[in-house]
Amino acid sequence: MFADTHCHLTYLAGRGIDAVSVIRELADKEVPFVLDAGTRSNDLKERIDFVNGITAAIQDSSLKEKASSMLRFAAGIWPDKDAIADRFLHVDVLREQIELFADDKRLCAIGECGFDRHWNTDDADEKGEAELFDMQLDLARELQFPVIVHSRDAFEQTLAGIKNAGGSRGVIHCYSYGIEEARAFLDEGWYISLSGSVTYAKKARMNETEELVRFIPADRLLLETDAPYLAPVPFRGKPNTPLLIEHTYRFVANIRGLSVEELAASVLQNARVLFG
Incomplete structure (x- = not known):
């Protein structure tokens, strides 16, 4: 019922979570959509092989089919210092990985990619960071894929990259800015994705x-876990999984004055429109 439009399934084991059990339970709950996002140029094959191995081991044919049909993949390069320094090589590797799965309809987006000026504080990195982002936007346009954007403390750089690309489409994942910034992204035709972090805003900033949460148009709103990170209240500080996204849906539905079923249906429709 509850689509998760951004998570990292291969990272679960590193947080002590049994990914096999998680995927089986997601299938059992008939979760309709789970998108596993990339962070490294060479991780797509590793992630697809990992998930394929899990689904192949499921004995129940009905569960196996549900697990296979709910999963989608994105391939992208998170802007760490190594990727920025060797950006042309990394984009070539990313392209090679994508070509390996050109016929796999589960591959549906480029990302996550973008800017992180919280960690990348050296101004010398900014030009390379922008070039790495631009190359992935170009690749997405070539493949006619949407883009999943990571943007932290980098609103101006992110918006400039999107505008310069022209005709790009996608989502600002794990959104961390305010209404005016959201308006700018929405005006470019982009989606906004909220994570569990919205459930623990400080009291002074809850308004x-x-x-x-109320401002984002119904047809541009996505929800995600970013698992294994950012577990929603009441699990804040613990490892996150796509199974916990229900708490974020309930929090957002309450604020927007909707039933959780209405919100779930709307987010799923948005995910299908954006990711196909």
């Missing part, structure tokens, strides 16, 4: 959070 701002609620205004943002």
